[in-house]
Amino acid sequence: MLELITPLFVLLIVGGTMVGIIFGSIPGMTATMAVAVCLPLTYSLGLENGLALLLGLYVGGISGGLVPAILLGIPGTPSSITTTLDGYPMAQKGEGERALKIGIVASLSGGLISLLVLYLFAPALADFAIKFSYVEKFLIILFALTVMAALSSDMLMGIFSGFLGIFIALIGTYDISDGGNGKYRLIPPGTEYWLDGGFSLLPVLIGLFGLAAILEQAELGVPKGHSASDLQVKERSKFSFSIFRGQGTNVVRSSLIGTFVGILPGVGGSAASILSYTNAKTFSKKPENFGKGEPAGIIASESGNNGLTGGALVPLLSLGIPGDSTTALLIGAFTLQGIQVGPLFIGNSPDTWNAMIIAMLIANIAMFAMMYFAIRYFAKVVTVAKHLLFPIILMMCVIGAYTINYGIMFDVWTLLIFGVFGWVATKLRLEIAPFIIGFILGPSAEVYFVKSLESFGDLSIFVTKSWISVVLWLLIIGSVAGSVMLSRKTKTSL
Amino acid sequence: MNDLTKVSIDFERSHLVFPRLIALVLAILLVAIIIRDRQRILNAMPYWRGVFKDMDKTRFFGALGVTLLYFSLMVPVGNIWPNTGRGFLICSIPFVMLVGLLFMHERPIRSVMSLAIVSVVGPTFVWWLFTYPFFLTLP
Amino acid sequence: MNFTRRTLLAAASATAFVSAPIAASADGLPRNVRMVIGSTSTGGDTYQNSAIVAEALSEHLGINIKVDAVGASEAFKALNRDSRGSTIMVFHDQSYLGNLYGREGYDDPFANYVVGPTVAINPGNAYLVPANSPYQSIDDILTAAEKGERVRVAIQPGGVSEIGFSALKNAAQVRAPGSEENIVAVNTGSQSDKNQAMWDDLADVINGSIQANEQFTQLEDDDAKGMRFVWITARDTTLAQAPEAGMGNTTRDDMLAYASPETSVTLDGSADFTFDKEFFFLFNPEMDPAIIDQIDSALTEIYAAGEIQERQKASFFIPNFLPSAEANAHLTQKRDTYADVIAAIAGN
Numbered sequence: 016m017l018e019l020i021t022p023l024f025v026l027l028i029v030g031g032t033m034v035g036i037i038f039g040s041i042p043g044m045t046a047t048m049a050v051a052v053c054l055p056l057t058y059s060l061g062l063e064n065g066l067a068l069l070l071g072l073y074v075g076g077i078s079g080g081l082v083p084a085i086l087l088g089i090p091g092t093p094s095s096i097t098t099t100l101d102g103y104p105m106a107q108k109g110e111g112e113r114a115l116k117i118g119i120v121a122s123l124s125g126g127l128i129s130l131l132v133l134y135l136f137a138p139a140l141a142d143f144a145i146k147f148s149y150v151e152k153f154l155i156i157l158f159a160l161t162v163m164a165a166l167s168s169d170m171l172m173g174i175f176s177g178f179l180g181i182f183i184a185l186i187g188t189y190d191i192s193d194g195g196n197g198k199y200r201l202i203p204p205g206t207e208y209w210l211d212g213g214f215s216l217l218p219v220l221i222g223l224f225g226l227a228a229i230l231e232q233a234e235l236g237v238p239k240g241h242s243a244s245d246l247q248v249k250e251r252s253k254f255s256f257s258i259f260r261g262q263g264t265n266v267v268r269s270s271l272i273g274t275f276v277g278i279l280p281g282v283g284g285s286a287a288s289i290l291s292y293t294n295a296k297t298f299s300k301k302p303e304n305f306g307k308g309e310p311a312g313i314i315a316s317e318s319g320n321n322g323l324t325g326g327a328l329v330p331l332l333s334l335g336i337p338g339d340s341t342t343a344l345l346i347g348a349f350t351l352q353g354i355q356v357g358p359l360f361i362g363n364s365p366d367t368w369n370a371m372i373i374a375m376l377i378a379n380i381a382m383f384a385m386m387y388f389a390i391r392y393f394a395k396v397v398t399v400a401k402h403l404l405f406p407i408i409l410m411m412c413v414i415g416a417y418t419i420n421y422g423i424m425f426d427v428w429t430l431l432i433f434g435v436f437g438w439v440a441t442k443l444r445l446e447i448a449p450f451i452i453g454f455i456l457g458p459s460a461e462v463y464f465v466k467s468l469e470s471f472g473d474l475s476i477f478v479t480k481s482w483i484s485v486v487l488w489l490l491i492i493g494s495v496a497g498s499v500m501l502s503r504k505t506k507t508s509l
Numbered sequence: 510m511n512d513l514t515k516v517s518i519d520f521e522r523s524h525l526v527f528p529r530l531i532a533l534v535l536a537i538l539l540v541a542i543i544i545r546d547r548q549r550i551l552n553a554m555p556y557w558r559g560v561f562k563d564m565d566k567t568r569f570f571g572a573l574g575v576t577l578l579y580f581s582l583m584v585p586v587g588n589i590w591p592n593t594g595r596g597f598l599i600c601s602i603p604f605v606m607l608v609g610l611l612f613m614h615e616r617p618i619r620s621v622m623s624l625a626i627v628s629v630v631g632p633t634f635v636w637w638l639f640t641y642p643f644f645l646t647l648p
Numbered sequence: 649m650n651f652t653r654r655t656l657l658a659a660a661s662a663t664a665f666v667s668a669p670i671a672a673s674a675d676g677l678p679r680n681v682r683m684v685i686g687s688t689s690t691g692g693d694t695y696q697n698s699a700i701v702a703e704a705l706s707e708h709l710g711i712n713i714k715v716d717a718v719g720a721s722e723a724f725k726a727l728n729r730d731s732r733g734s735t736i737m738v739f740h741d742q743s744y745l746g747n748l749y750g751r752e753g754y755d756d757p758f759a760n761y762v763v764g765p766t767v768a769i770n771p772g773n774a775y776l777v778p779a780n781s782p783y784q785s786i787d788d789i790l791t792a793a794e795k796g797e798r799v800r801v802a803i804q805p806g807g808v809s810e811i812g813f814s815a816l817k818n819a820a821q822v823r824a825p826g827s828e829e830n831i832v833a834v835n836t837g838s839q840s841d842k843n844q845a846m847w848d849d850l851a852d853v854i855n856g857s858i859q860a861n862e863q864f865t866q867l868e869d870d871d872a873k874g875m876r877f878v879w880i881t882a883r884d885t886t887l888a889q890a891p892e893a894g895m896g897n898t899t900r901d902d903m904l905a906y907a908s909p910e911t912s913v914t915l916d917g918s919a920d921f922t923f924d925k926e927f928f929f930l931f932n933p934e935m936d937p938a939i940i941d942q943i944d945s946a947l948t949e950i951y952a953a954g955e956i957q958e959r960q961k962a963s964f965f966i967p968n969f970l971p972s973a974e975a976n977a978h979l980t981q982k983r984d985t986y987a988d989v990i991a992a993i994a995g996n
Contacts, residue, residue, distance in 0.1 A: 051690045052643045055699065145873070148848045171545065175538040182531045188752060189524035194837035197751050197806050198524040211721055211753055226576075233572040236565030237612040280840045334873075335860060336840040347691030350859070353962050355896050357863025358873060402620075403627050406608035409576065410601050410632060413583075414639065414647070417597075420688065421716035422646035422726075424584055431580060435573070442560060461527040462837070469523060470834075470850050474514040520805075520835050591734035592680035592714065646682060646716050 019370045024067050027060070028374050031071025032381040038072070039079020040393070042089040042408065043221045043415015046076025047341045054347055062352040063370040069348055070371060073341050074126060074324055074378035077284075078386065081118040081317055082393050086111055087408065089224040093216055093285040093455060094320040097292040099224065100166065100448060101305065101312030108308060112394045116254040117310050118317045119386045121266060125318030126379035128270035129277070129325025133332075134372050137361065141333035144278045149470060150480040152282055153463035154487035156456050159286045161491055162293040163449035164498040166306060176446040180453025185461060187213025193281075193462045209425045218416040218429035219454060223447055225412045226434025229405050231441070237401055258310050265295050265311055266318050273319035277326020277338045284323050284339045285455045291319025297497045303505055306448075325375065332360055332368065571611045579604040587648040594640045594647030601632035676942040678734045681706075681713045684723035686739035693770045693859075693965075697927045698738040700959050701767050704950045705943070720746065721753040727761065731934035736943075737761075740770075740927045742807040744983045748990050751806040757930055758980060764929030764940060765947055766975040769966040771882035771890060772857035773925055774906070775801070775812060778846055779867070779874030786816075786879045786911050789853065793820050793830040802834040802842040802851035808925055809855045811986060812881050812913075815921040817993045819913045828993060847873065858903065859964060862896040879913065880906040881923040889966045921989065926968060926982075928975055944971045 031053070038049035049072040057065025080095030085102030098118060105114035132140070147155075160177070167173015186202060187210055189195030202210045232238070259266065269291035276287040295315030296305045305312050327338030328345075335357035337343035349356045354364065361368045386393075396404070416430040417423070437447060467476060478484060518526060543550065579600055587596020605628035613620060639645045683702050687694040695717050702713040718726065720742065727737045746754030757763060775786075783789050783799075793799055801816065803809045813833055820828040834851045836842050839860050845851040856875075864875040880887070880903055887903050894900045904910060908920035915921040931940060947969055950956050957967040970978060 052645065054690060055644075142873070145844060145847050148844065148850075171538065171542055175535065175542060178531055178535050178538060182528070182535060185528050185531065190837075191751070191804060191806050192837050194804075194835065194841055196520055196524050196835065198521075199752055200524050200528050208725070212719070230569065230572065233568040233612070234564045236568055237614075239614055280844075281838070330840075334840075334843075335863060336843070343689065344691040347689075347696065350691075350696065350963055353964070355859065355863055357860070357896075358867055358871075359863040359896070400620075402609045402612035403624060405612055406605040407627070407631050409608065410605060410635065413580075413601075414597075414635060417648060418639065418645045420722070421718050422648075422682070423718060423722055424648065427580055427583075431576060442557075457531075465518060465523050465526050466836075468516050468526075469518045469520065470848075472515060472517050474516060590680075591678060591730070591732065592682045592712075644714060646714055 019063060019366065020373060024064055024370075024374070025377060027064055027068040028071040028377045029381045029385075031068040032075035032378050033071075033385060035072040035075020035077075036079035036082075036382065036386060037075075039076040039091050040082040041411050041415065042083050042087070042091055042225050043217055043412050043419065045080075045092045045217070045341075045419070046073050047344065048419065049073075049076045050341050050344045054344055054351075057348050058351050062349070062354060062367060065348050065352070066345070066367070066371055067374045069345060070374045071378045071381070073345075074321075074375065074382050076341070077320055077324055078119070078122045078126075078317075078382045080320070081122065081313075082115065082386075085114045085118060085313070086394065086397055087225075088228060089408070090220060093220060094288050094323065095316065096220070096285060096448075096451060096455070097162075097288045097316035097319075098313055100292070100316075101307070101309045104306070104308035105310075105313075106397065110308070111397060112390055113254040114308075114310075114313055115390045115394060116387065117258055117313050119383060119390070120256070120259065121269075121314040121317035122321040122386075123379055123383040124266045125270040125273055125321030126324055126375070126382070128267065128318070129274040129322040130372065130375050130379065131325075132271070132274050133325035133328055133375075137329045138333045138358075140278055140329050141358075144280070144330060145334070146481070146483065147279055148480070149463045149466040150476055151483050151487065152279065153460065153467055154477065154484055154491065155276070155279070155282060155290075156286065156460045156463060158487055158491045158494065159289045159293065160452070160456055160460065161494040161498070162289050162296075163452055164495060165293055165296050165302075165501075166448045166452070167446055167498075167502075168306075169444065169446070170498070170502050172444055173446045173449045176440070177449035177453035179445070180450040180455075181457035181460065182453075183214065184454045184457030185213075186210060189461075190458070193458065194466055195462065209428075214429050214433070215416075215420060215423075215426050216455060217419045218426040219433045220451060221412045221415055222430040222433030223437040223451060225408060226430060227437025227441070227447075229409060230434060230438045232401065232405065234438070237405075259314070262311060262314050264298075265314055268294060268298075269315040269318040270322040273322020274326035274329075276319075277323040278329045280330050280334075280336045280338055281459070283455075283459060284320065284327070284341075286459075287323040287326075288316040288319040289452060289456070291315040291322075293494055297494050302497065302501050321379075328371070328375075331356060332371070334358055335360065568611055572608060575604060575607050575611070583648040592646065594636055597647040598632055598636040601636070602628050605631055676733075676939050677709060677711055678732065679711050680734065681711060682726070682735050683713050683715045684718050684726045684735060684737050685715060686720040686723050686737070686742060688717050688719040690717045693925075694738070694740060694927065696963055697768050697770070697960070697965060700956065700963070700965075701738065701927075701947075704956045704959075705946055708946050708950055709942075724753070724755065724761075727930060727932050731932040733932075733935050733939040735932070736764075737930040738767075738927060739930060740808070740925050741811075741923075741979075741982070743930065744979070745807045745811055745986065748983070748987055749806045749810060758976075758983065760933065762931040762933055762935070762940065762972075763976045763979055764931050764972045765944055766926050766928040766968055766970045766978070767947070768927050768960050769882070769886055769968045770857075770925045770927070770964075771880070771886045771966050772859045772964065773808065773812060773881045773923060774856050774858055774861065774877055775816075775853055775879040775881075776846075776856050776861055776865070776875040777853050777878050779865075779869070779871070779876055781852065781876065783852070783878065786913055789816070789831075789878065790820050790823055790827070794824040794827040796827075796830060799831050799853060800834045800851045801831060802836050802845040802854040804837055804842070804855070805833065805835045808923075811923055811989075812855060812879070814986075814989050814993055815881075815913050815915070815923070818915070818989045819921065821993060822914050822917050843873075846875070853878065858895050858898070862898050866897050877903075877906045879911050881913075881921075882907055883922040883924055884908060886924050886966050886968075890964070891961060895964060915985070915989070923986075924966075924968075926979070928979065929972075940972050947971070
């Protein structure tokens with residue numbers, strides 16, 4: 016087994032992790048794209064070395080997303096969206112470096128815990144995951160959607176924004192590859208040419224968070240100074256591992272939620288961090304601090320999305336079914352080498368399996384080391400003058416939008432549309448966070464809901480399907496009740 | 510099982526089920542908002558007038574206009590040299606420059622020079638990175 | 649707004665002005681070519697195939713070819729916009745099956761585009777049943793339908809995944825008119841959705857592929873995930889070119905047992921229905937025909953050299969180069985056959 020770990024193998028992982036972090040840190044560039052770009056290189060590298068590179072990219076790409084999320088308030092990848100909610104407020108208070116370090120430690124924990132789960136329980140968990148039919152998957156998405164209520168500062172407006180997000184996500188085709196019938200809906204007449212595929216998530220995301228924020232700054236006349244008001248790292252805000260005291264449960268729970276969401280094929284990466292965040296808020300003693308710069312929020316979000324990495328490999332390696340869009344590309348790496356991935360993979364190719372586990376381990380450690388020590392330089396980004404930073408961010412957003420679907424100009428226009436929409440929406444007191452969560456989860460909610468009814472023909476199936484669905488309902492009710500109580504509490508305290 | 514909960518969905522029309530449901534919920538929420546916030550809605554006109562009065566119009570509409578122009582020109586310019594990403598390169602340099610100038614407060618020659626350097630080096634580096642090592646398509 | 653529109657116009661006319669001489673002076677394919685494909689996945693078979701062909705072509709012609717996985721609808725749009733040869737497309741039978749099944753965004757490729765050379769086949773399209781299914785063969789399934797048993801088949805509607813299902817219905821109709829009504833579709837999405845439909849007991853038969861499902865056919869008897877092949881839609885002549893070792897523990901001979909003529913899904917009572925997923929080029933109808941000739945002759949030389957076939961076979965593709973004219977005739981005939989199948993069962 017040790018002969019696998021050659022200097023080249025390690026070098027590829029570390030290099031891959033680095034490139035992945037860079038991709039993840041650029042708004043609009045994702046881990047998926049990093050893997051897609053480097054996939055052709057793996058043909059000549061051979062299977063183990065190729066996988067080393069790709070897994071490095073995967074871990075780095077998922078982790079890098081926290082950097083712009085915290086420092087600029089723009090989620091670098093959809094799965095770091097909940098990181099912005101508490102990370103950005105911290106950065107605005109001058110605690111950017113601290114927030115980044117919290118995020119990185121949480122990422123490492125999430126990565127390692129999910130890796131352990133992958134290594135120990137992969138085939139058994141895959142067997143459990145296939146017990147989740149459309150019904151249970153719908154309930155999981157519904158549970159994740161309850162975070163809309165938790166995130167709203169004005170419950171009514173927040174929920175309206177969330178449903179609006181779902182509604183806008185439904186524009187276009189009811190996608191056949193997700194199980195739809197391929198028919199158009201909600202497309203304004205005359206716009207079919209552009210809107211047949213609907214709006215893509217990433218351009219919407221960076222439009223709402225990136226462009227809209229810059230427009231807002233322009234409206235205010237781009238106030239002088241840096242992006243963060245107070246860069247003095249205050250004594251009290253210095254990072255120390257003591258922040259994690261009392262957060263053990265949060266870390267483990269979030270990592271396991273992330274892992275589990277990863278294991279469920281099709282539920283999707285962004286749901287992982289959203290669910291961990293919902294849970295952390297529901298079970299927190301100070302839920303009212305969430306969204307205002309609460310370290311526990313960053314911890315939940317980041318251990319959740321890194322938990323995804325190990326989880327998504329479970330169905331890939333034990334069923335041949337990818338857990339998210341990035342692992343779908345890993346299948347390509349296997350087929351390029353003529354290796355089948357399916358239920359027999361781990362038994363048939365123990366060397367490759369071990370190599371992947373080791374690669375993931377090294378990638379997580381490399382990610383931690385690189386990011387932890389690079390942070391002081393990352394954090395400098397907020398000291399760059401706005402007139403230099405903003406146009407460069409805009410340009411990077413354009414690249415991200417254009418390349419995400421391999422060169423579609425409408426995605427760049429989507430960026431502009433949602434930039435303006437974001438600016439107007441804030442003025443109308445619509446809430447962006449619930450909106451984007453509705454937008455992300457809307458399509459899956461639709462497919463799982465409609466397919467459940469199509470297959471079972473009865474609404475009661477959502478309760479009677481299995482004990483899993485009963486547990487999920489309890490969680491949903493708990494989360495909603497928690498939000499309602501919290502909103503009452505804040506109202507009376509005002 | 511109870512007949513009340515029975516639903517049958519025709520696959521051919523299943524693309525309308527969820528949009529209708531969501532539209533219904535949206536309509537209900539909208540009515541609730543109108544009832545609750547009627548005062549604020551009635552004040553919408555003065556509110557927006559205030560927004561436009563207070564805004565830095567040059568920077569706001571300038572940034573919007575330059576962005577619009579940037580997006581509109583990228584593809585036609587790129588089409589002159591298909592699939593080389595030059596449309597992106599050629600349009601990004603003046604875009605970064607213009608937005609930078611727009612967002613500056615004082616424009617001393619030193620700052621303008623550093624902005625000029627950034628607006629040439631930035632897009633060129635990014636263009637090179639995406640076209641060669643990453644082999645991705647740019648306009 | 650006026651300003652923008654004027655600028656746009658100016659830019660557009662400048663484009664026309666500058667690009668006209670470039671297009672005229674270009675000899676064959678431009679230096680930088682974008683190959684759009686009908687799939688959005690860079691891990692899937694269309695991408696792999698296109699990448700192999702793009703690499704061979706760009707090496708042979710000394711130009712750059714970039715493969716962009718934009719998906720069918722966007723790929724057709726990109727192809728429509730560009731008649732200079734700087735955008736070409738590679739896709740498979742879905743391009744005309746999508747049209748036959750009336751899917752949105754699919755025009756008739758034979759009428760709206762130029763169908764170019766074929767390059768390879770993915771012979772993997774297959775149908776499977778659960779390991780403990782009472783159905784041992786396609787014949788059992790058709791017999792069951794004849795006896796009035798409902799057989800649910802999980803497919804992704806509107807294309808390659810549905811054509812085998814349509815053929816099954818057609819065969820049932822030929823065998824015992826009316827029995828086709830007992831073969832019903834369970835409309836799902838991706839391969840994992842189809843597998844899940846089987847495990848949830850929502851489907852008795854699923855569409856799948858040799859590549860993705862073979863390992864499930866090799867599981868222990870008591871494993872609830874176990875499956876069995878009942879039908880592989882490829883022509884026997886196609887499968888005969890597959891590596892003898894086959895895939896996993898399923899040898900080429902095993903595969904041939906699931907394909908015509910040994911496993912018969914009749915087309916009209918005499919001939920069998922077969923389906924090979926073939927990858928081919930599509931061009932803008934106004935593109936200079938010299939470019940098509942250039943690609944044809946380049947591919948002829950590449951296939952004569954023989955290296956590309958090894959690459960394709962290593963990824964379980966069957967090399968199948970036909971120059972444009974032959975490819976067009978072959979695919980038109982194939983389309984017509986399937987159009988008849990789909991029309992025959994349309995009444996139900």
